[in-house]
Amino acid sequence: MSTANRYQHIKSTKPVVGKARKLKDLMIKSDNRICADCGAPDPKWASANIGVFLCLKCGDVHRALGPDISKVLSVTLDDWSDSDIDSMVEVGGNSHANSIYEAFLPKDHLKPKPDSTMEYMTKIIRAKYETQDFLKPSLRISSRSSFKSTTSMKSVDINFSSTSRKDISEDTREFVGELNITLVKGTNLAVRDMLTSNPYVVLTLGPRRADCYELKLDLLYLFLHLFVLHLEDSLDDWFDEQLENYLDDDYLVFDCPGQIELFTHVPVLRNFVEHLKRKIFNVCAVYLLDSRFVSDVTKYISGCMASLSAMIQLELPHINILSKMDLISNKKDVEEYLDPNAQVLLSQLNRQMAPWFGKLNKCLAELVSLL
Ligand SMILES: [Zn+2]
Structure with missing residues (x-):
């Protein structure tokens, strides 16, 4: 049939x-x-x-x-x-x-x-x-405990590592600590299931701890948050040791995760920058804005404000770059925002928004045209 x-x-x-x-x-x-x-x-x-x-x-x-x-x-x-x-x-x-x-x-x-x-x-x-031999390595979970049942389990420790220690020793990455995930409870639990389980987990890395109620939504953010806090804890020892490997005329690029909250809501990156300055590094911020985001005036203003918040937070020489231009089918859509004119921005904003935003729009358009 x-x-x-x-x-x-x-x-x-x-x-x-x-x-x-x-x-x-x-x-x-x-x-x-x-x-x-x-x-x-x-x-x-x-x-x-x-x-x-x-x-x-x-x-x-x-x-x-x-x-x-x-x-x-x-x-x-x-x-x-x-x-x-x-x-x-x-x-x-x-x-x-x-x-x-x-x-x-x-x-x-x-x-x-x-x-x-x-x-x-x-x-x-x-x-x-x-055994998940074909899974992307970063998604693999190696289980220390064997899962006996999906329903009787109350508390299980999982040792989570995106790369094994053996892998780390074979390349230039450093083993900075072991992230422990304690699974407190969950629904639809299945061993190694990354897609449908909904566990409540507690992450610990060194003395730092973070709670996560929704694995698929928050774990990456929590992990990054935990990791940057751990990095901050390590500035005076592990991180300084790493810096000693570089010479005066070396350029270092610190590629930061795309979670803007990490840079606007917590002072970790600011402290990181201050630490580099104390080590007499010349530091410059490069802000990447996805060019697909710049598809109309309101999104463009929103992107500029996000970039501005990073600029205010870090107080560094600041370069904005529109990334992923190859994904834009009509480059002309973006071109008009490369050298924005306050009057043009204002009239576009006013066309899209209610009249009582007029005064705010004027301020925003003038500010953005100056950036
Ligand atoms: Zn089949």
Whole structure:
């Protein structure tokens, strides 16, 4: 039976409503009409926590991995909970999941085909999801504790490291400390699941600590925040040691993460700059603004204000650069903002905004044309 026919069948016996409708809409997307692992047509199974649609054969391999790694459900026979459907919808289907789980699939590693042996399928599927051999290294989690159950777990320590110590010793990166993540509790937990779990975790790096309630939303920001605080703690020892490796005429570039809050809401970067100045470095700030952001006058003003906040915070010689120009299809859209005219900006702002913003618009346009 084709996918379309099956849906007609479902529709005739049981109306597709609410969340079930979302699952149906996801299923009929072209990438979900073939098995995520072997490419067999018309998959009728799915891994709810990983977010992929699977054929019967691959579904069997997934089931053997255990529900803590892959929660296998029949699309047509099982009752789906709302959270299982949400998980599937959030991942967005086979293409997106494979872009993560097969990001580093070696060229000589052939994906299984529908007629591959069970042994080969098992080997590749285990490597893909259990040991995550093809996952982007920065997304890998190595688990110190073994997860026994998805529901009975109360507190588990996970040792998180984007690169192993061995990797670090082989290149120029420095091991600055071990980030510990304590998982306090969570929902939909599955070992190594980066996409659908919703844990409450506590991060500690040295004496610093940060709490994170929503892994997928806040962890990166919290980690960066924790890391810059750790860097600040290390300025007088570890960081100074690093600086000794450079000569007077060396140029150093400190590439900062794109979280503007780190530079406007906390004084870490300011302290970092002051530290460099005390070491008699000439410091200059280069602010990169995504040129796609400069698509109309209000976004342009907003970008300028963000850059201005960094300038005020750091009080350094300051260069603004529009980045990613290659992604702009019509360069003329950006050109008019390169040398802005206060009157032109003001008339554009006034056209887009309510009359009572007139006075503010005038101040902003004059300020931006001076920057
Ligand atoms: Zn398959």
